[in-house]
Amino acid sequence: MKPTITAFANSPDQGQGLARDMQVRWALEEVGQPYDVRLVSFEELKKPAHLARQPYGQIPTYEDGDFVLFESGAIVLHIAQTHAGLLPTDANARSRAIVWMFDAHSTIEPPIVNLDIAELLEGDKSWNAERLPLVKDRIRDRLRPLSNRLGNSDWLDGAFSAGDLLMIGVLRRLAGSGILEDFPNLAAYVARGEARPAFQRAFAAQLAVFKAASK
Amino acid sequence: MKPTITAFANSPDQGQGLARDMQVRWALEEVGQPYDVRLVSFEELKKPAHLARQPYGQIPTYEDGDFVLFESGAIVLHIAQTHAGLLPTDANARSRAIVWMFDAHSTIEPPIVNLDIAELLEGDKSWNAERLPLVKDRIRDRLRPLSNRLGNSDWLDGAFSAGDLLMIGVLRRLAGSGILEDFPNLAAYVARGEARPAFQRAFAAQLAVFKAASK
Numbered sequence: 001m002k003p004t005i006t007a008f009a010n011s012p013d014q015g016q017g018l019a020r021d022m023q024v025r026w027a028l029e030e031v032g033q034p035y036d037v038r039l040v041s042f043e044e045l046k047k048p049a050h051l052a053r054q055p056y057g058q059i060p061t062y063e064d065g066d067f068v069l070f071e072s073g074a075i076v077l078h079i080a081q082t083h084a085g086l087l088p089t090d091a092n093a094r095s096r097a098i099v100w101m102f103d104a105h106s107t108i109e110p111p112i113v114n115l116d117i118a119e120l121l122e123g124d125k126s127w128n129a130e131r132l133p134l135v136k137d138r139i140r141d142r143l144r145p146l147s148n149r150l151g152n153s154d155w156l157d158g159a160f161s162a163g164d165l166l167m168i169g170v171l172r173r174l175a176g177s178g179i180l181e182d183f184p185n186l187a188a189y190v191a192r193g194e195a196r197p198a199f200q201r202a203f204a205a206q207l208a209v210f211k212a213a214s215k
Numbered sequence: 216m217k218p219t220i221t222a223f224a225n226s227p228d229q230g231q232g233l234a235r236d237m238q239v240r241w242a243l244e245e246v247g248q249p250y251d252v253r254l255v256s257f258e259e260l261k262k263p264a265h266l267a268r269q270p271y272g273q274i275p276t277y278e279d280g281d282f283v284l285f286e287s288g289a290i291v292l293h294i295a296q297t298h299a300g301l302l303p304t305d306a307n308a309r310s311r312a313i314v315w316m317f318d319a320h321s322t323i324e325p326p327i328v329n330l331d332i333a334e335l336l337e338g339d340k341s342w343n344a345e346r347l348p349l350v351k352d353r354i355r356d357r358l359r360p361l362s363n364r365l366g367n368s369d370w371l372d373g374a375f376s377a378g379d380l381l382m383i384g385v386l387r388r389l390a391g392s393g394i395l396e397d398f399p400n401l402a403a404y405v406a407r408g409e410a411r412p413a414f415q416r417a418f419a420a421q422l423a424v425f426k427a428a429s430k
């Protein structure tokens with residue numbers, strides 16, 4: 001059965017692929033699983049029908065009949081566990097790849113989201129100019145050890161995995177901040193992910209939604 | 216083989232069980248898996264031997280011979296996938312429980328950690344008093360839908376799972392803030408988790424470390 005995911009009818013990122021449906025699309029493309037998309041308007045996000053699927057009124061969700069998931073990390077893990085291609089088959093190597101899935105969302109993403117919060121929600125506050133350098137330093141404090149661990153490797157632990165997929169998705173949110181450029185191996189790592197054919201198909205699919213909506 | 220986890224030799228939380236080894240201990244107690252603990256000093260955290268296990272110089276880690284994991288969420292998931300008792304056996308129900316594991320770490324924890332950052336790292340800043348209400352409101356904005364979803368249920372999705380374990384671990388960080396008390400069903404949910412015998416054994420074990428260190 002073909003799963004259905006939800007995405008923004010009008011993504012606030014203007015087709016940059018920074019909304020969280022991007023990682024789910026990318027995972028589905030990596031494993032070759034066709035999918036349908038239900039576009040959700042900002043009004044519909046907060047209505048009971050959507051809140052029953054996603055309690056916070058956000059996207060993405062993943063549905064297969066009555067079976068519903070939310071949280072992009074959990075959705076990507078479900079896809080990876082039910083299809084070949086995104087996790088090693090060895091059980092221990094699989095758990096090590098899952099480390100990077102949690103690391104992307106628990107350790108690397110929060111300070112990056114805090115930069116979005118500072119710029120989008122506190123941009124007009126008196127303290128913002130003085131506080132922004134602290135916020136940016138906290139991102140660098142996390143990227144430095146990540147960069148050291150990646151070193152000269154293509155991916156974080158052996159072959160490309162769902163851990164790399166989520167990590168690259170998170171690091172892409174730094175585009176335009178200038179911070180990723182301080183860590184050339186991480187910038188190259190992101191470019192390596194973006195060059196994958198599955199990434200490009202997923203990116204094109206979400207861009208098409210933006211272009212159709214802005215006609 | 217008995218796994219070894221790492222924990223702070225001198226936990227900054229003074230035995231409150233708020234450091235992230237607590238969730239790993241709790242998971243191991245729930246499934247009845249004995250474990251060893253290697254205590255790590257603040258100096259050792261930043262040395263190569265520990266950084267090889269945990270690239271950010273933090274705790275906990277989980278070791279079984281040469282097999283090493285970090286990220287408490289990934290460790291708890293590994294324990295849950297290799298022992299009975301923390302995840303449903305049905306594959307779809309298992310993926311739904313994992314939703315709450317990612318939700319705890321990706322959606323609920325980040326705004327709670329931001330309150331710690333505001334109080335511990337920005338407590339002396341000129342903006343802190345004016346900014347703190349914003350930080351606290353962002354926590355409430357996440358707890359409100361979580362509270363609605365939990366409703367009158369004991370646990371988030373059927374029987375107690377690793378998702379509840381991580382969520383309760385995260386919510387416990389709000390102790391003393393007064394915020395959890397705005398959501399009586401979430402406060403009762405945390406108390407329900409804390410009443411589990413496995414939680415109490417894990418709590419006593421980490422408290423014993425603090426008491427021995429402060430003698």
